[in-house]
Amino acid sequence: MKLFSDGSVNVNTGAADIGTGTKTVMSQVVAEELGVPLEKIQIEHADTGTTQYSGPSGGSKTVPSDMPAARAAAIEVRTKLLKGAADEMKLPVEELALAGGEVVSTKDPAKKLAVTAVPLLQRQQVLVGVGTRGPNVEGKVISMFATHFAEVEVNTRTGEVTVTRLLAAQDSARVMNRLTFECQVQGGLVMGLGLGRTEERVLDRQTGKMCNANWHDYKIPTALDVPAEQKVHSVDLVDTECNTVGAKGVGEPSTIPTAAAIANAVHDAVGVRVPDSPITPPRLMALLAARGKKG
Amino acid sequence: MLPSFRYVRPRSVAEAVKVLSEPGARVHAGGTDLLGCLRDEVFDAKSVVSLSGLSDLKGISETKDGGLRIGALVTLSEIAWHPGIAKGWPALAQGAAAAASPQLRNQGTLGGNLCQRPRCWYFRGDFDCARKGGELCYAVEGENTYHAIFGGSGCFIVHPSDTASPLVALQATVRIAGPKGTRSLPVEKLFVLPAVDHTRETVLAPGEIVTEILLPPPLAGGKGLYRKVRARGAWDFALGGVALALSVKDGKVAAARVVLSGVAPVPWRVPEVEKLLVGHVLDAKRAAEAAELAVKGAEPMSGNDYKVPLVRGAVEEALLSLV
Structure with a gap:
């Protein structure tokens, strides 16, 4: 991480943002540590030629793995900056805080110095910090949890299933950003709905070729398949031991329980257990008809 | 990849x-099916002949007898949103609205919807299937969830159109222009069963195109609908469906046309069901009997026996909704 003499920040990280809000959340972490506005932070990321190492985007771990590293880097920059400011202001470093692009005395707010006026930064033009994320606390297991609720309507004449409502409740510990959190869980629900209702790979048993390798026959949900009412609730449990930002992951738990919740709702509605996904009219109709025959 | 072709x-x-x-000439109306087939190399084209310059093939107008003339290039959206069609020929309006997705309905035409190629994944995919001149219908021993339970032999496609069954139910006529002049056919006679020729879906000869579809005037006391069952809410072909065109006089069914979709290589009319309905009050008991009769004689394959109860259910539900 680099703090430049104009007060702007560059973060160089391997972490990718595949639409999950990595850049937004990382900017928040850095802004909080360095007291600079979000628009002063540039995230330079996910380029194997120029950026630092990070693990892949997967395992619901970008926030809990990469944000503590960003925070550690920011703390290193902050420590250097405050030391430089303390020398200039002739105050003990413990007395100083960063806010709004300024170094301020916590005892006497009148005593302050713009970040860009700290001589160390002016002299060097840049302050560099490097942060890493070490192993988890020994003996501590860190898991996310989620529960999904589904409400369905089943047409028992045709096997058609309409998902009328979905609700996700998720424990990701600290939610770093409400909007990106909710959007990601909403997206997870739709992916889970696809598994539960429409998406299936079909292989021809004679040749091994895939029958439905196109976007028509492989059916991802459309807007008409997604319920009008789809709500996301964060449980907001506090976990101060999981890492230095107190946040666990988001992605996978938001898509794991959905299909099972839909299957349970179908069972609750019509008393039939569908052991395979997705629950399509062909599959459900066959089971409903078989039950009808048994009487 | 698109082949290299001449555009006319x-x-x-x-x-x-x-x-x-x-x-090697291929007709291009809306192109929603043609371009997919060319890109997927289902067939080749030496020339692609666009009909977009033919204003004669556009527009919807009333005929002298109170019927309707629909140009072959009228889009499915135009039909779905046309207030006169929704009122007088609801099965057709609902069929057009049930097809594909909004974008495809804006582009796809009625003529094209009737003449589209089948959606069987063996026909569309990398399989040398019977319809493409090969030896085998792969569906017989393969993945036949979406295939025919009626009318298959040597090939087990289902007809993909959502407007064909309503048009057969409504006794529509198709007008055709070709090298030997023009001719008219009931829409019912447009389609070809595989037993007759498993390499084509329509009776159109080389050079022939559909120019317009003619609907007779609505029946007095007429009721109708198209019910489509599908695996997802939009952009999906029928797993099974039914087009109904009934007329009711003095509380009894005076005339009935019942045509299934998604179950056979052609729109599948069930005359026995029509006979069962005509002359009687349509009540729950008769609807159930009619639904049972609609699937009589079905010959499901290894993976599509669900279609029997599904179609029975859809027919019963459709009839009950008209009670």
Whole structure:
């Protein structure tokens, strides 16, 4: 991480943002540590030629793995900056805080110095910090949890299933950003709905070729398949031991329980257990008809 | 990948017919099916003949007898949103609205919807299937969830159109222009069963195109609908469906046409069901009997026996909704 003499920040990280809000959340972490506005932070990321190492985007771990590293880097920059400011202001470093692009005395707010006026930064033009994320606390297991609720309507004449409502409740510990959190869980629900209702790979048993390798026959949900009412609730449990930002992951738990919740709702509605996904009219109709025959 | 082809945009039906009579010519109306087939290399094209310059093939107008003339290039959206069609011929309006997705309905035409190629994944995919001149119908021993339970032999496609069954139910006529002049056929006679020829879906000869569809006037006391069952809410072909056109007089069914979709290589009319309905009050008991009769004689394959109860259920539900 680099703090430049104009007060702007560059973060160089391997972490990718595949639409999950990595850049937004990382900017928040850095802004909080360095007291600079979000628009002063540039995230330079996910380029194997120029950026630092990070693990892949997967395992619901970008926030809990990469944000503590960003925070550690920011703390290193902050420590250097405050030391430089303390020398200039002739105050003990413990007395100083960063806010709004300024170094301020916590005892006497009148005593302050713009970040860009700290001589160390002016002299060097840049302050560099490097942060890493070490192993988890020994003996501590860190898991996310989620529960999904589904409400369905089943047409028992045709096997058609309409998902009328979905609700996700998720424990990701600290939610770093409400909007990106909710959007990601909403997206997870739709992916889970696809598994539960429409998406299936079909292989021809004679040749091994895939029958439905196109976007028509492989059916991802459309807007008409997604319920009008789809709500996301964060449980907001506090976990101060999981890492230095107190946040666990988001992605996978938001898509794991959905299909099972839909299957349970179908069972609750019509008393039939569908052991395979997705629950399509062909599959459900066959089971409903078989039950009808048994009487 | 798209093949290299000559693009022709004739200014008259006569010119279109002439260029379409040449070997390797493919007709382009909305293009929603043609381009997919060309890109997926289902078939080749030496020339693509666009009908977009033929204003004669556009527009919806009333006929002298109170019926309707729909140009072959009228889009499915135009039909779905046309207030007169929704009122007088609801099965057709609902069929057009049930097809594909909004974008495809804006582009796809009625003529094209009737003449589209099948959606069987063996026909569309990398399989040398019987319909493409190969030896086998792969569906017989393969993945036949979406295949025919009626009318298959040597090939087990289902007809993909959502407007064909309503048009058969409504006793529509199709007008055809070709090298030998024009001719008219009931829509019912447009389609070809695999037992007759498993390599084509329509009776259109080389160079022939559909120019318009004629609907007879609505029946007095007429009721109708199209019910489509599908695996997802939009952009999906029928797992099974039914088009109904009934007329009711003095509380009894005076006339009935019942045509299934998604179950056979052609729109599948069930005359026995029509006979069962005519002359009787349509009540829950008769609807159930009619639904049972609609699937009588079905010959499901290894993976599509669900279609029997599904179609029975859809027919019963559709009839009950008209009670």
